[in-house]
Amino acid sequence: MRFAFLAKLFFILAASLAIVACGSSGKKKQRFAYVERPVEILYDLAVKDLERKRYDRAIAYFEEVERQHPYSAWARRAMLMKAFAYYQGNDYEEAVTAVDQFLALHPGNKDAAYAYYLKAMCHYERIRDVGRDQEFTNNAVEALNDVVRRYPDTEYARDARLKLDLTNDHLAGKEMYIGRFYLKQNKHIAAINRFKKVITDYQTTSHVPEALLRLTEAYLELGIIDEARAAAAVLGYNYPGSRWYQDSYRLFEQRHIVAEGSEPTRRKPEKLKEQAQSVENIDPDSLRAIEPPSPSEMEALEPSDNLPENPLEEARDEL
Template sequence: MLVMLGASLGGCANLFDTDKEEKIYPDVPAEQRYNEGLTLMQKEDYAEAIKRFEDVDRQHPYSDWARKSMLMIAYINYNQGRYEESIGAAKRYLTLHPGSADAAYAQYLIASSYFDQIPDISRDQQRTQRAMDALEEVVRKYPDTEYAVSAKRKLEVARDQLAGKEMMIGRYYLEQRNYAGAINRFKVVVTRYQTTRHVEEALYRLTEAYMALGIMSEAQTSAAVLGYNFPDSSWYKDAFKLVESRGVSPKLNEQSWIAKAFKGLGLG
């Protein structure tokens, strides 16, 4: 009865998809099937290669070839831009083989899949945060690997992206004269993303916002910190002119959160 039902369902499927035939591969040695997958990869027949690797995983689930096949599936999907599929395969690999020599690479594939999906700065940055979390996982768990080195570089790019998003919102608030909102955004850049290229402008914008609120001590401090750390910056020159227009000069207030943020980082 079950056999007949299976045949019936198979027949119905063929009625709707006459061009696609499911290939059933015979049970052959795992190494042979794995090598077939590699050959198909070299020929850039990625769909068939994945089928071979899946076949290894299905028919020889506890073999080393199955473990390698899982990783190849994750790699091919990543290489072809199928990021969610790559993430799924790599996570499955880590669940089954967390202590293997290739675990670092599997984690790196997950991080890179998120990283390659980082959206334009004008859009929601949830994927950027996911990329950062996954990249930090690579650095934390596998610090002595080549993947950690690459992850650190990608982390800087991701941080720059998030800092850029904060700057964009902060500038908007400045234009709307929502100075408190602007300060909060620039504060995020100064405290969380101070190694990015946006920190100089953030300090200048803080000078602008505090001056607009009449809080001259903080305006002078942000200008002073900017000048101390980036003396040749065009942003510092503008900040100096700005505070000077009120008859004062950049002056560090060591009790300011700005001074403390940079002092703790060894940048001021």
């Protein structure tokens, strides 16, 4: 009787462990028993599963093509299609690994351009908001530039150029996010360096007008009037109709400072652009207020990768 009870208890525990194991196994790769089949059938089954969005099964069939027919043209194609299936299933790390494997084995393949583009897209799809670490954005810029450099006349390069504009705008947005944070914390030197980086490194992005305004504001806060006028003049020359330009003029008015020159009569905002430069021709040193801080000072000023979602609210709470 006791033996039967123990046997039954053991059976229940074994069944429970099996259920837990199945539930905690996560996303396991689909595996098939080895059954030798013609390569055309295996590849066709993989494509059908891919079309039906059964990505795990498609990947397994593509791997079977590689395993059973490793030296065929089908195997080379299956390797790249496996990477695409991973990408479609949002498993970007596995997709990058599969692409790197394909490029290492077949660098001169006719589909290499697509492989480089697919790798770039794996990074591009993981770009995160400007308040977080931008590793994926930097990786996307590097990979997209690789596509443009290697295959400049392809459709992949044309699309890569468009996405490069978006990624650069995103990186500029990150610099602006940190610069604004520093400005509100009265760390004007660190803020100026961030805004100048936007102006000099991301000139074609949508963040340049605001960067010039914030640069003007930072210089005025430091009492460096000539540099503030220079930044406002560049803003007026390049973006005369923008609200950022009007805001820059108001900054001077609020401090009872003549926007340009020393004439007793304030000039209209349009006059600020006289003798100003185009953004494309700016010498970074021409807008430098003081020497940049030393590396040790910069290390102390650099924010962590995990900036608070609302740094200004957090700073007020600390005060």
